Amino acid sequence: MKLNKYLLVAAAASAVLVPSLGLAQDEAAPGFDEIGPYIMTTLLFLVGGFLVMWMAAGFAMLEAGLVRSKNVTMQLTKNVGLFSFAAIMYWLVGFNLMYPGDGWIIAGWVGPFFSITSLEPVGLGAADAALDYASVGSDFFFQLMFVAATASIVSGVLAERIKLWPFLIFVVVLTGILYPISGSWQWGGGWLSEAGFSDFAGSTIVHSVGGWAALAGAIILGPRIGKYRDGQVHPMPGSNLALATLGTFILWLGWFGFNGGSQLAAGTVGDITDVSRIFANTNMAAACGAVAALILTQVVYGKVDLTMVLNGALAGLVSITAEPLAPTLFGALWIGAIGGVIVVFTVPMLDKLKIDDVVGAIPVHLFAGIWGTIAVVFYNSDASIVTQVTGIVAYGVFTFVASLVIWIILKGAMGLRVSEEAEVNGLDVAELGMEAYPDFTKG
């Protein structure tokens, strides 16, 4: 129960009057040397967690800005919906499936399915706390936000044509089962971590996984009507680049929590200094991804392409996510810059393959994610190219195949696409009966 300030001040006063009382406590309770690290790391998870939660808004704004105005309400609905379902599924199944502790069903490969997350009791005593780590509640809160990011990647790629419910059902499976299982291989202490795979904050485990799931969906779903007509690409410009830019800045901000929090410790000089290094590297990689795309689009197309610059910044972030700590700032510079380059060249490539990725999430999260996972070897001597590739392939095969199966089942069971007329008139009016910008005449 919330103590009220008055009583607290009274307490404070008494404490001053009766210092002995204070001493008594000090004897009883462990001092900061024991509990300080626990408190700081828990705080790291809480702050990191709300920053990553904020990324959900970033994805929503980015995607709402990159779809056409007739599909904005639907895109927003999908993003709010996926985040909410992810939160429930990760509690119901995901968290313990991903971090089985010693509850593995198949050791190192599959954790327990029916193990709901429960937190510490209220007012936990220091004696009962994992003083070398952090509170379960903060850990759960932090990890939960990662799975939501994975799902957001899918919504962007499949925008403007997929029905709401099949999409949400896929999200339920992805966030409850697929992501946690593959995640457990590494972060749950499974076979890949044994094998020495290295993916600090999830270039592969989070971003590529989202990319693979989305790629499978894009293939089954097919491109938007008219996107690839008579052998030509017909761009469908995003309706609101201010929103798209806002979304990118939100993601950029959230990424400090994403990578910084993944240090998983903040209570020692070494840890907090490492977190600082991660913040600096993360920012550098994002900046260089943006600059690379800025310069490259100018050179290649003769005009700077803002949407590519935004994708470039995000690709820079994804690229550094597998190893934001070890590289020098110069390392972050070129690793991030290559992420930006990847975007500029792979976005048109996907179009050539007639894979319709509405927001460029496959180049940003999948391709740059692979790059970042490989780039680990340049600064992290513990990592070997072989294990890195093993991990990349393992996550790719598992997620892509499993997703493909689910997409096919969903297609058969209920159909994935809205009707042609619904797609042409826009999902907002056709599916939701609600325009995002009803007051403005569309040109």
Next chain:
Amino acid sequence: MKLNKYLLVAAAASAVLVPSLGLAQDEAAPGFDEIGPYIMTTLLFLVGGFLVMWMAAGFAMLEAGLVRSKNVTMQLTKNVGLFSFAAIMYWLVGFNLMYPGDGWIIAGWVGPFFSITSLEPVGLGAADAALDYASVGSDFFFQLMFVAATASIVSGVLAERIKLWPFLIFVVVLTGILYPISGSWQWGGGWLSEAGFSDFAGSTIVHSVGGWAALAGAIILGPRIGKYRDGQVHPMPGSNLALATLGTFILWLGWFGFNGGSQLAAGTVGDITDVSRIFANTNMAAACGAVAALILTQVVYGKVDLTMVLNGALAGLVSITAEPLAPTLFGALWIGAIGGVIVVFTVPMLDKLKIDDVVGAIPVHLFAGIWGTIAVVFYNSDASIVTQVTGIVAYGVFTFVASLVIWIILKGAMGLRVSEEAEVNGLDVAELGMEAYPDFTKG
């Protein structure tokens, strides 16, 4: 004065050269075992406070997105204005009126009116600090943000028809007098806290209060022209659902500070672990409120209604606010979900009563607030349904009646509504001579 890095490093160096100096300090200054909790709790208030401050932006975006484009500038002006006036009034009167310490005028009921807030001196010594609590500055900063939230609720309900100045005058009274007086009953250590009422972060004290004040206003003000014509409800769709969604995400984020900071302590294993639990519960309740509204609108109306989903998430948040700590995650799940259900059913109900709530703030903050306050009894054994209802009624009667009186006086004194033509042409052009989206033709 800001020390510059150079001098600091020099200092550091010297400290290394002359460790004795360091030791000397250690002897003088109290160690972290004494000051650690104070520092952590102060930090909790600062971080929690800026998160709740951010909610002001959330309300502004949510409301700007849910009004018609012709009233957006006015809605934004009201939101910036109310936050600013609240900040001044809470300093001038509110804070000490709400936390009278032993300065009560009527013990447990009314605190001192003419007691301006003053902070600790610069460079406070540990000996002079309330080491069991936190700095007054951080406490004031944190509490201040709560009153702003209350006022934001009012602006949403009365949008699109109330004049700027009468609204701002009401805000001045609400944030300077009404909210602080009723707040003191519980958080100031007044009669309700004596009676054992329980409202952790303010489902009633903050949200219902805002809802009651708004309800009184809505009744006096009457509905927007044309909203209820010839026995029918004529919806007036919000002009920008992307903004409304952004606003909701901002509020969701800010709520972690709102509920988490209300733990009022972060310097022990127990407290920081409790804050973690609060974060996790808060997120769960929001997610379930959204999901409940998502599913329910699909079932009831055959179409998902994004605006209801957004309201649902917020209702979930309000529902858990009275007791975000005690419930299990499963408890947060169903408490939040019921919040979402409440929204779906009470929004149309208000329309039947011809009470025109532009953004759905009464269902979200008042109805869900009442529900959340009752729900406390399910997980908090110290709470009794009788005292909870007593509190709900006390806050309701006081705030509703007082607000009603003020609205009536304002109506008599200066009129509350803009002219019919102004309302039809939009408050932006008519009252402010400034469109929010001048470049876009309105459909």
Next chain:
Amino acid sequence: MKLNKYLLVAAAASAVLVPSLGLAQDEAAPGFDEIGPYIMTTLLFLVGGFLVMWMAAGFAMLEAGLVRSKNVTMQLTKNVGLFSFAAIMYWLVGFNLMYPGDGWIIAGWVGPFFSITSLEPVGLGAADAALDYASVGSDFFFQLMFVAATASIVSGVLAERIKLWPFLIFVVVLTGILYPISGSWQWGGGWLSEAGFSDFAGSTIVHSVGGWAALAGAIILGPRIGKYRDGQVHPMPGSNLALATLGTFILWLGWFGFNGGSQLAAGTVGDITDVSRIFANTNMAAACGAVAALILTQVVYGKVDLTMVLNGALAGLVSITAEPLAPTLFGALWIGAIGGVIVVFTVPMLDKLKIDDVVGAIPVHLFAGIWGTIAVVFYNSDASIVTQVTGIVAYGVFTFVASLVIWIILKGAMGLRVSEEAEVNGLDVAELGMEAYPDFTKG
């Protein structure tokens, strides 16, 4: 490398089983009394830093909202670009040029040019850390965000007519050379800090400097076509006041990090209490700047002008930035309010001088910045009006002249302005071939 939770929990368990181990560590590692302040201050920089980073989004939204819809994509591109280039330049040159330590080229005036920033090694030991300060990584991260703010000021003033590349080149010079050199005079421990100049968080060092650089640019560049026709001012209303308001709230939020972080310490009761005081004062000044502009525009023009209110809030923030600690809340009130007054009167004044400042950044950052720097003397007894003016003039002369020269060179070398037709048709289509709102017909 990211430890996985499983292993960590194991570790925790073992630690419990073998307490001796724990003790061993305690003997080895320094306790929280030594490392606590370092950890807290580093945390202050990280949290403060991400808040200031967020201001980049604030500037982007504010400016995107205040330009006409035909120039929004360009404005967004400039903002993303400038932030990215600033991040690179500050690493490559700026940081060490601004904080030369004992590496001055001209003592107190110019630091080293070719000294790239490098961070601590991974896993820094407590013995090697500047325990009286914070990690270099966090310090660099925090300081870097300030230079980006300076550059953002320039982009707003010169919007809607300057070419992308000359602008970005200027940003490179400003963030890499000009700002760091002048910054070193005070924060680097240079001649002005010796002289006793006082500018806590940068009213002059950051904001005025941005304003001076922008003013020089505005003079060389000239006003937008049609802004000052036949002796009259022809307003060009911003295209999206919701975005402008969002941007202002973002900046308001970020400012807590901007001013609070500038305490440069958070590990003692005194420091964290000071940070609290800074938060409270900063909020008060912003609120009063907004209220002053709100009331004044009502009185002077008969209508509240939202864009002025937004500028007013920002001017309040800039005004308190030079001394957010020493003033009482009442001091913050009137210092901030005067900032708001300055905006209302100087915005039209600039128009009379035919200096076309698209977003009002010169009144907000330059004029209010000067005011704030002078206001220091009212509450900070260490400050003298003479040295304050000296500092203001020194920064003004250096930045204005240097910027003027660079603008002239750029004009000669590549031209600053887009063609008349490009300007009339809008930079988005003409320069970037990409509209920000392609779906909406423009009125």
Next chain:
Amino acid sequence: MQVKLIIAAIKPFKLEEVREALTGIGVRGMMVTEIKGFGSQSGHTEIYRGAEYAVNFVPKVKLEIVVAGSMADEVVRTIAATAKTDKIGDGKIFVLDVESAMRVRTGETDADAL
């Protein structure tokens, strides 16, 4: 048989009322466009960031209605009566000859198409 095109510029907030009135007299269709109107009403001044400026265009709604010639007068009268506020800026109504009309769905022409 003869068909007319009636073009009317009215105040936006009158649109709903006019539409209802027209349906009342049997008009079964129309085209509505947001326009910027210039006329005697124009030219009032606004203040933006301290600078006064003349607002030359005021938002109006343009109706385009094709009806049988026999109905034209009644339509004009109905619009005039409903859109009237006696304040400057009420708008204008113009009538033009239409050579032929056709309904795409059915191919019906002229009066049957309406």
Next chain:
Amino acid sequence: MQVKLIIAAIKPFKLEEVREALTGIGVRGMMVTEIKGFGSQSGHTEIYRGAEYAVNFVPKVKLEIVVAGSMADEVVRTIAATAKTDKIGDGKIFVLDVESAMRVRTGETDADAL
């Protein structure tokens, strides 16, 4: 020599198709406007926040094409054929007489101006 103005209200998603068809038969220019259409298609109901309401206007696209009189019929036929979905709301086509036409750039008039 005679010139005609063809006004057509069609379904927005048919615009591209119609434009291509018209270019096919030699139409070299047109004016396209977003409009709100009222007609038999109108009046279906929507639900917003639990309240049902009638949607009176549906989005349409208005084409205005000036062509030589000799082409008018073909243009009308082409639009009708391409815009047709046989569903209600396909739209209308009207033909009006044009007294004179002029190309600003060259000053050419009537048929040469098109």
Next chain:
Amino acid sequence: MQVKLIIAAIKPFKLEEVREALTGIGVRGMMVTEIKGFGSQSGHTEIYRGAEYAVNFVPKVKLEIVVAGSMADEVVRTIAATAKTDKIGDGKIFVLDVESAMRVRTGETDADAL
């Protein structure tokens, strides 16, 4: 007495200039609409995310001005002169007959209504 409707499609950035010129010769009102223009100017290509595409429609402004027949020529000439940039896409001007005009506020008709 005769009344004409003048329809002109011009480049958006010429609107203000044209409006001033027309006021200069005594035009007292007009209707302005944002349109998408298709014509010889159309068809240049843009690049979006690496894909080239043809821009078929260019933004134009449509003016609709009803004037006394006697003024029609002068109005046409004025628009033509002011809107002219000699670059492709300058636009077109069409003149149509108006059967009747009416001012809603006063009920005045034809020339008096303008």
